[in-house]
Amino acid sequence: MDAMPKWxxxxxxxxxxxxxxxxxxxxxxxxxxxxxxxALQIMISGALGSTYGWGYTLYYATNFIFTGLAxxxxxxxxxxxxGGEGQATLGGLGVAMVCLYIPxxxxxxxxxxxxxxxxxxxxxxxxxxxxxxxxxxxxxxxxTIMFNFxxxxxxxxxxxxxxxxxxxxxxxxxxxxxxxxxxxxxxVLAVFDISFxxxxxxxxxxxxxxxxxxxVWVLIWRTRLGYQIRAYGNSESAAIYAxxxxxxxxxxxxxxxxxxxxxxxxxxxxxxxxxxxxxxxEGAGFIGIAxxxxxxxxxxxxxxxxxxxxxxxxxxxxxxxxxxIPADLIVVIQALVILFTGALDNMxxxxxxxxxxxxxxxxxxxxxxxxxxxxx
Amino acid sequence: xxxTITQERPDAAVPAIELRGISKAFGPVQANKDISxxxxxxxxxxxxxENGAGKSTLMSILYGFYKADQGQILINGKxxxxxxxxxxxxxxxxxxxxxxxxxxxxxxxxxxxxxxEDGGLLRPSLAKARKLLTDLSKEYELNVDPDALIENIGVxxxxxxxxxxxxxxxxDILILDEPTGVLTPAEADHLFRILKGLKDEGKxxxxxxxxxxxxxxxxDTVSVMRRGEMTATVKTSETSPEExxxxxxxxxxxxxxxxxxxxxxxxVLEVENLRVVDEKGVERLRGVSLDVCAGEIVxxxxxxxxxxxxxxxxxxxYQTATGMVRVNGQDIxxxxxxxxxxxxxxxxxxxxPEDRQREGLVMEFTAWENIAFGYxxxxxxxxxxxxxxxxxxEDTEGKIERFDIRPANCWQxxxxxxxxxxxxxxxxxxxxxxxxxLLVGQPTRGVDIGAIEFIHxxxxxxxxxxxxxLLVSVELDEILSLSDRIIVMFDGRIMGExxxxxTDEKELGLLMAGIQGKAx
Numbered sequence: 038m039d040a041m042p043k044w045x046x047x048x049x050x051x052x053x054x055x056x057x058x059x060x061x062x063x064x065x066x067x068x069x070x071x072x073x074x075x076a077l078q079i080m081i082s083g084a085l086g087s088t089y090g091w092g093y094t095l096y097y098a099t100n101f102i103f104t105g106l107a108x109x110x111x112x113x114x115x116x117x118x119x120g121g122e123g124q125a126t127l128g129g130l131g132v133a134m135v136c137l138y139i140p141x142x143x144x145x146x147x148x149x150x151x152x153x154x155x156x157x158x159x160x161x162x163x164x165x166x167x168x169x170x171x172x173x174x175x176x177x178x179x180x181t182i183m184f185n186f187x188x189x190x191x192x193x194x195x196x197x198x199x200x201x202x203x204x205x206x207x208x209x210x211x212x213x214x215x216x217x218x219x220x221x222x223x224x225v226l227a228v229f230d231i232s233f234x235x236x237x238x239x240x241x242x243x244x245x246x247x248x249x250x251x252x253v254w255v256l257i258w259r260t261r262l263g264y265q266i267r268a269y270g271n272s273e274s275a276a277i278y279a280x281x282x283x284x285x286x287x288x289x290x291x292x293x294x295x296x297x298x299x300x301x302x303x304x305x306x307x308x309x310x311x312x313x314x315x316x317x318x319e320g321a322g323f324i325g326i327a328x329x330x331x332x333x334x335x336x337x338x339x340x341x342x343x344x345x346x347x348x349x350x351x352x353x354x355x356x357x358x359x360x361x362i363p364a365d366l367i368v369v370i371q372a373l374v375i376l377f378t379g380a381l382d383n384m385x386x387x388x389x390x391x392x393x394x395x396x397x398x399x400x401x402x403x404x405x406x407x408x409x410x411x412x413x
Numbered sequence: 414x415x416x417t418i419t420q421e422r423p424d425a426a427v428p429a430i431e432l433r434g435i436s437k438a439f440g441p442v443q444a445n446k447d448i449s450x451x452x453x454x455x456x457x458x459x460x461x462x463e464n465g466a467g468k469s470t471l472m473s474i475l476y477g478f479y480k481a482d483q484g485q486i487l488i489n490g491k492x493x494x495x496x497x498x499x500x501x502x503x504x505x506x507x508x509x510x511x512x513x514x515x516x517x518x519x520x521x522x523x524x525x526x527x528x529x530e531d532g533g534l535l536r537p538s539l540a541k542a543r544k545l546l547t548d549l550s551k552e553y554e555l556n557v558d559p560d561a562l563i564e565n566i567g568v569x570x571x572x573x574x575x576x577x578x579x580x581x582x583x584x585d586i587l588i589l590d591e592p593t594g595v596l597t598p599a600e601a602d603h604l605f606r607i608l609k610g611l612k613d614e615g616k617x618x619x620x621x622x623x624x625x626x627x628x629x630x631x632x633d634t635v636s637v638m639r640r641g642e643m644t645a646t647v648k649t650s651e652t653s654p655e656e657x658x659x660x661x662x663x664x665x666x667x668x669x670x671x672x673x674x675x676x677x678x679x680x681v682l683e684v685e686n687l688r689v690v691d692e693k694g695v696e697r698l699r700g701v702s703l704d705v706c707a708g709e710i711v712x713x714x715x716x717x718x719x720x721x722x723x724x725x726x727x728x729x730x731y732q733t734a735t736g737m738v739r740v741n742g743q744d745i746x747x748x749x750x751x752x753x754x755x756x757x758x759x760x761x762x763x764x765x766p767e768d769r770q771r772e773g774l775v776m777e778f779t780a781w782e783n784i785a786f787g788y789x790x791x792x793x794x795x796x797x798x799x800x801x802x803x804x805x806x807e808d809t810e811g812k813i814e815r816f817d818i819r820p821a822n823c824w825q826x827x828x829x830x831x832x833x834x835x836x837x838x839x840x841x842x843x844x845x846x847x848x849x850x851l852l853v854g855q856p857t858r859g860v861d862i863g864a865i866e867f868i869h870x871x872x873x874x875x876x877x878x879x880x881x882x883l884l885v886s887v888e889l890d891e892i893l894s895l896s897d898r899i900i901v902m903f904d905g906r907i908m909g910e911x912x913x914x915x916t917d918e919k920e921l922g923l924l925m926a927g928i929q930g931k932a933x
Contacts, residue, residue, distance in 0.1 A: 260798050264782070264789050271777045277731045278764070278772035279787035280754025394440045 041393045046386075047338070051331055051378055053385050055345070058377040062370040071362055083355025084348045090355070092222055092237015098347030099239070099304040100125075100318075102246040104325025105332060105339040106253050107159075107298035111177075112334045113257055114270040114290040120166060120181025121298040122322025123188030124159040128299025129306040130192060131158030133200065133313040136213040147217040151303050152245065159299015160292040162188060167291030171284040177291070185322070196315060209314040219308040242304035246343075249297060250336040256293070257336075266290055298322060327371075330379035342378075349374065427490040429454040429586055429617040430475070435484035437470055444470040445481070446641045452634075454489075454585075457608060457618045459628040459649070462638030463661055463861035465831055468621045471638070472588050476508045477501040488586075504586075507579025511591040513571050515563045521574050522546065522559040525581050542581060549580055553610045569600035576607065586617045593627060597716045598889065598922035605631050623862075625654040626890075637661055662863050672873045675897040678707035680742075681850050681881035682728075687736035689723045689905075697723040698734065699905040705850065710872065710882040712896030712913075714889060715925050720905035721885045722767055725854050728883070729764040730757035740850060754787060763843040765836075767854030767885065773839040776828040780818070781809040783827050784842050812841040817867065833864030840868060844875055851875060854885045869895060889918050903927040 063073035084094045104121040111118035118124075131154035141147035166180035196208040205211075219240045226233040257263040269276040269286040276283060305317050324346055331345070332338025353367030377385075428451040437445040444467045452458045462468050473479045475486065477495040486493050488504045495501050501508070515524050522542055530538045546559050555573045563571060572592065579587055589608075593601040608618055608631060622628060628635050629649060636646040637660040645660050659665055682705040689698040698720045705711045715721050726732035730753045738745040740760050746752045757764070766772040774783050785794050785805050794805050809823040816837045818830070827835055836856065843851065853872065857865040872895060876882055886892050892899055893913050901908040901924035908924040 255799075259800060259802075261789055261795060261800055262798065264785070264800055268775050268778070268786065268789075271775045272771065274768075274771045275773070275775050275786070278729065278754055278766055279789075280730060280756070280758065282753065 041390055045389065045393065047333060047335075050382065050385050050389060051333075051338075051342075053389070054331075054377040054382065055374065057385070058370075058373040061377075062373050065366065065369060066362060069362065069366070071360055076356060076360065076362060079356050079359055080348070080352030083359075084352035087234065088232070089234035089237050090351055092234045092239040093351040093354075094344070094347040095222065095239040095243050096237065096304070096309065096347070097321075097350040098343045099243045099246045099308075100301050100321040101324050101328045101343035101346050102250065102340060103301035103304070104298050104322050105328030105343050106249055106325075106336065107294045107296075108325045108329035109332065109334040109336070109339050110253055110257070110266075110297060111290055111294040112270070112329060113263075114266045114286055116170070116270075116287065116290060116294070117178050118163065118181055118291065118294045118298075119178055119326055120163060120184050120188075120295070120322070121301075121325045122318055122320065123181070123185035124162045124295040124298035125301040125305075125318045125322050126185075126188045126192050127162040128155035128159040128302035129313050129317050130195065130302075131155045131299060132302040132306045133210050133213075134158075136217040136307060137210060140214070141216050144217055144219055148219065148241070148245070148303065148307075151217070151307050152300055155299045155302040156296035157299070159302075160296040162299070163291045163295025164288075167288050167295075170291070171287040189316070192313075193315060196313065200313065207314075210312050212312045213307065217307065218311055219303070221308075238309040240304065240308035242308045245300070245303060247340070249300065250340050253297070254336040262289065298325070324371075327375040327379060330375070345374075346371070427454075428452055428487070429489060430619070431487040431490070432471075432475070433485040433487070435471065435474060435481045435486075437474060437479060437481050443641050445474070448484070448638075448641075448643045450636060450643060450646070452586075452617055452619060454617050455612060455615045456633040457612050457620060457631055459632035459635040460619060460621045460638060461623060461625070461628055461635060461657060461661060463623065463863070465640075465861070466638040466661070467641040468638055469590065472508070472590060472619070472621060475501070476506060476588065502582050502584070505584055506586045506588065507576075507582060507584025509572065509575040509579060509587065509589045509592060511594060513568075513575050515571060515574060517564040518562060520560050520562055521557055521566070521577075524563060524574055525559075525578050529582055545581060546577060549577060552614075553607050555607065567600075568595045569597070569603065572596070572604065573607070584616075586619070587611065588619045588621070590621045591623070592620060593622070593624065595717060595887075597925050598918055599926050601627070625657055628657065629654060639663055658862060662861070664863075670869045670873065670894045672895075673877070675709045675876065677709040677897070678879060680704050681707050681740060682883065683737075683739040683742075684724075684728075685737040687724070687727060687734055687738065689720075689727060689732060689734045691723075697905050698727070700736070701902075701905070701907055703900055703907065705881040705883050707849075707881050708876060708879045709897040710876050710884055710895050712884045712886065712892040712899045713902055714892045714899055714921055715885075715887070715902035717887050719902050719925075721902055722854070723905075724902075725764070725767065725852050725883075725885055728757070728762065728850075728852055729766065730754045730762075755790065758787060758846070761849035762852065763846045763848035763850070764852040765839050765843050765854060765856060767858070769832075769835050769839050770828075774827040774835060777826055779824050779826055780813070780830070780838055781806045781823040783838055784809045784812060784823075786842065788842070788846070812838075812845060815845075816841040816871075831861070832859040833861050836860050836868065837864065840871060844871060848880065850881045850883065852883050852885075855887065856884070857886075857888065857891060889921060892921075893918070901925055 066073040066076045084090045104125060107121045108118055132151045135151045135154035136147060139150065162184060166177055166184055169175035169180050170177040193208065200210045201208055202211045219242060222237065222239040223233045223235045225241060257267065265281045266286055268279065269281055269283060273283055301321060306313055310317060328339055328342040328346055332342040349371050353370065356362050357364035357367060430452040432448055432450040435445050435448040448471060460468050470479060474481045475495065477497040477500050480496065486495055493504050495504060516527065522539055525546060526538050526542045543559055549555065550557050555577065557570055557573050557577065592604060596604060612618060620632065632649045634646060635649050637644045637657060639661060684704065685702045687698050687701040688696065691697050701724060713721050723732055727734040727747065728738065733748045733752060738747060740762060745760065770776060775786060788794065794801055806823055813821045813823060818834050818837045827838065830838065856868050856872065860868065872882060884895060896913050899911045899913055899916065901921055903925060904927060908927065908929065
């Protein structure tokens with residue numbers, strides 16, 4: 038029996054959790070002698086008050102959409118892929134290979150190939166943990182997190198020893214050819230005569246991310262494969278009864294998940310840095326976990342949560358720039374958001390459930406809602 | 414008997430348990446409505462009702478798991494608050510759950526003492542418990558070895574350990590929830606002897622069950638619950654199973670299945686020398702051979718855990734085995750690439766699994782999603798790589814109507830249907846596949862009487878269409894009334910085959926306990 042209407046579960050709980058996180062954050066800001074209200078104003082104006090701010094917010098959000106989707110897809114099969122960081126790192130390698138070694142006449146041709154390269158390398162990096170889980174039962178959490186370190190070390194080696202141009206002292210690849218540089222939002226919006234900050238890094242990868250959200254939604258809720266993934270995720274014993282092979286599902290889901298995480302590289306590597314550098318992912322793989330948690334593993338939720346975290350990233354950077362609030366506090370605020378929306382979910386859910394129950398007429402079944410559940 | 418007790422004991426005029434106006438609601442669901450009940454000391458009181466009638470809720474209130482919204486509990490005439498199970502134990506109430514709460518790798522003695530140790534050191538408690546246990550064991554012919562590990566003793570004995578736990582905590586009032594669900598008829602008889610012994614000692618026993626036969630056999634008084642209300646409390650000697658069934662369901666119920674004699678056709682399923690070894694290396698099936706013909710129901714009787722589940726799993730395609738299985742004369746792959754649920758379905762085998770909640774349904778899925786479950790590759794439900802959800806929902810609406818699934822809402826998740834309606838979803842899905850062979854495991858476990866009648870009729874109708882049906886059930890009544898042939902399994906072997914009109918529960922019960930030879 039559902040105690041709460043679906044909208045309360047999907048919208049109200051995250052909002053309340055978020056509000057609580059902001060209140061506690063405000064108390065901390067207050068405790069170190071700053072004005073929480075002013076801090077919030079700075080964050081909002083810094084992240085959303087200018088096209089420059091929006092450009093950064095959307096740039097971060099794009100990263101988080103990809104890594105969030107990666108975690109969300111895996112979680113539909115109850116697999117906890119926390120290797121997004123490593124898979125995105127390797128995705129960067131895929132993008133670099135494509136951009137450096139294939140001559141493209143135009144970015145529009147480079148982009149789809151780069152997407153494939155990024156997805157392929159990300160997926161490859163997820164293959165071994167997936168195989169170990171499917172065949173050997175090694176826990177996916179352990180193996181994917183270990184592969185994050187291996188991925189970082191592997192890329193370091195490649196950047197220092199193999200990919201670094203001989204004349205350079207920097208552990209980074211050469212700049213990608215001009216023809217592979219992606220148009221920024223400034224370039225895109227200029228076509229429609231809308232002015233947008235030239236300096237902000239948001240680029241066409243954002244639209245790829247939106248497409249990816251839609252594709253994941255179709256995959257999970259409309260395809261046969263998605264049906265089998267959800268069936269396996271909800272009940273392994275039932276899946277086995279139905280003749281759905283757990284090994285197959287684990288492999289396929291992890292490949293898709295790794296591919297999505299890898300695709301982040303078209304934003305940060307191809308769209309922004311335009312070369313492959315060390316630690317290009319900047320922890321976005323881990324933020325993806327929080328994004329998927331908060332977004333309830335649904336593409337729309339992931340999209341919204343990614344925007345929120347993009348806002349927190351950009352607003353937080355502004356805050357560190359213009360106040361005495363140390364940059365570390367931004368991490369604290371982000372951690373509080375994760376804590377309240379993810380880990381302390383039940384703290385909000387239980388009282389809210391009781392509240393809804395008490396407003397219910399005690400007798401008679403509730404009216405049956407024929408609407409499509411928001412999970413679709 | 415009951416009256417004599419009342420007369421012999423002057424204090425017996427005070428009920429051991431009295432409930433006054435107990436009400437409990439879970440959100441919109443009124444689980445208990447103004448329930449009043451008096452149970453006299455030294456009697457066995459049965460509580461009977463369909464699933465979801467509120468029996469378990471009522472007992473949970475009495476044992477302190479739930480708090481009643483309204484009403485009063487009186488123990489031996491004293492108003493008593495029971496906020497938790499500690500308070501229930503202190504009030505002299507002991508509970509034996511349907512699913513035992515024992516630590517598998519502890520001994521009997523350790524389990525009995527667990528949670529009721531006297532101090533920080535175990536030894537004195539254990540010594541005390543050992544003495545008490547030996548006394549109690551002798552007194553009630555419990556036959557329990559205090560040093561045996563729980564995992565090494567049978568379910569019947571495990572249940573006695575649960576009873577000992579209650580007695581060790583000085584329970585005067587014993588509540589048993591569906592105590593015979595996992596027992597053989599012989600074990601059930603033994604349990605009833607123990608309960609009668611306890612009653613003669615002056616203990617009060619409340620037994621929750623859905624089996625009318627047991628109510629008639631052992632109780633002194635019986636209360637019937639329906640939809641959260643206590644519809645009647647009667648003396649057992651003054652009622653009949655038919656009357657109780659009617660009180661439970663609210664209408665006349667056919668307790669016996671009407672069916673014509675079977676007209677078996679060609680052999681559909683042939684099984685030869687089937688062997689299954691589980692992961693621990695234990696042989697679960699030890700050379701099983703049987704066959705099922707078109708147009709007949711072959712029932713497999715046996716206490717659960719004697720290889721029936723493995724047999725269904727092998728035939729359903731998710732347990733590897735050695736031996737030979739043929740369907741319509743063609744060999745079935747038992748270990749290789751074509752040994753999975755999908756290949757079996759393609760060969761015309763439909764399977765209603767024993768555990769609908771773990772296997773037959775994805776509980777979080779809606780009804781229409783579950784209707785496709787296992788048949789998600791059916792072209793009728795697909796458009797390329799996409800699912801044709803509209804076609805699927807349309808199909809589901811039809812099945813909901815034909816199988817009278819309630820509520821008739823295909824958007825509802827499986828977990829929010831009642832047990833009977835969940836089972837109807839599985840049956841509708843599997844039976845309307847027009848299979849050559851239908852495997853049915855525990856078709857009416859946890860299903861209310863009204864739905865049982867419906868399910869039995871459907872199975873007979875499918876048989877009359879010339880389908881082969883292999884039925885596995887732990888309910889002997891069900892096996893006897895549905896089967897055209899009965900096969901009894903024990904310890905992974907077939908103990909014997911009987912015709913339903915030439916055998917009885919006693920003989921089958923002995924075979925189920927692994928005792929060969931004709932019953933006396």
